[in-house]
Amino acid sequence: MQKTKINNLIWFRNDLRTIDNSVLSEATKNGGSVIGLYCFDPREFTTDKFGFKKTAKFRTKFLIETIQDLIIQLSKLNIDLLVFNDLPEHVIPQICETYNITDIYLQEEWTQEEVDIENAVKSKTGQISWHSFYNQFLYHPEDINFDISKTPQVFTVFRKKLEKYIEIRNGVVAEALPISNRIENNTTIPALSDLGFEDFKTHVNSAFPFKGGETEAQNRLNEYFFETKKLGFYKKTRNGLVGVDYSSKFSPWLANGSISVRTIYWKIKQFEKEHYKNQSTYWLIFELIWRDYFKYVSMKHGNQIFKLEGILNKHYDWSNNQNLVSKWINGETQDDFVNANMIEINETGWMSNRGRQNVASYFAKELQLDWRIGAAYFESMLMDYDVHSNYGNWMYVAGVGNDPRDRKFNTKLQAERYDANGKFRRLWLQVSLF
Structure with a gap:
């Protein structure tokens, strides 16, 4: 790789999108050049203490598809994504030296494994400024009306403290950078076989026959909300067991951050404005609040959840x-x-x-x-x-x-x-x- 001054590095983790990504938006704000980086961390594909592959073939394939799409979406902003099948603490210090990185931008994480890896990278990168952002919440931690240590023990109390009193932030936008921001990028995405799996086809009876990535997530949202209007029946069908449309199926994309929870929330509000508001449109928001709740529970209790x-x-x-x-x-x-x-x-x-x-x-x-x-x-x-x-x-x-x-x-x-x-x-x- 050429010795180039890039300034800003985005370390992508579970925020694999370009739409409403606070990390991406902040990294592109200050006028410097930007590159992205993603590591397929080998630790994620080892066997855990119970004898299970930490990440089996289904999520691995979904992740590969997600990174393939992220590269395409970032390229529209003239940002390159370097992809490695290696430990972040091995890769990131080298990239920082190669490109004279001064600032690293990343999503705020707080569970132990993520914190340990982040600290391992920090210990090897020297004088670099780190910028982390809460990027996965409906109710932003800076906006809530109680201390995180006082997160209620019961969900209903949590919900009632927030839903009528705290406004949901609007989504953020990342501006495209000049074409001169592009670099020579010879990195490649690992294949399933590189990560220890044989390729496979989606089961014919799968209730989730979708691919990974931001594009597919946005397509699903548009279809479920505005094309079929299945959102309007969500509360009646959400306990279903067979088929694609008994629930929104957003959770895999939410889990790796290829769609933001705020994007879904504001699209629900758009649906309510353009079509109708009912128990079903509210109930999907209700489920998104549950998702937030468990994040606050883990912030409050730390490793006790394990x-x-x-x-x-x-x-x-x-x-x-x-x-x-x-x-x-x-x-x-x-x-x-x-x-x-x-x-x-x-x-x-x-x-x-x-x-x-x-x-x-x-x-x-x-x-x-x-x-x-x-x-x-x-x-x-x-x-x-x-x-x-x-x-x-x-x-x-x-x-x-x-x-x-x-x-x-x-x-x-x-x-x-x-x-x-x-x-x-x-x-x-x-x-x-x-």
């Missing part, structure tokens, strides 16, 4: 019986509704919200297995894995989180209610149920 006793410090007699874990994973339990959902995630990297609540409750409350094993399996398999929502939801269901009622799902009754005709179970179990 501990067996959870944020409630409750102690149960958990088991790690590997035979029971394997039966749950492989869809071989005594519960056909649980089995169908587990086969779905194994075949597609997707599971409905209704399914997730049931299989997690069965794992923690019926089988009484260490809930962190289930959470780690979801982390591995789900395309929409988000550290805050995943561990927040698993704690909630396991009775060590934010559920004041410590509920247990009756999976038989849930199947009768949400899969009364057995369509979902037949789809994945391929057996006669009645």
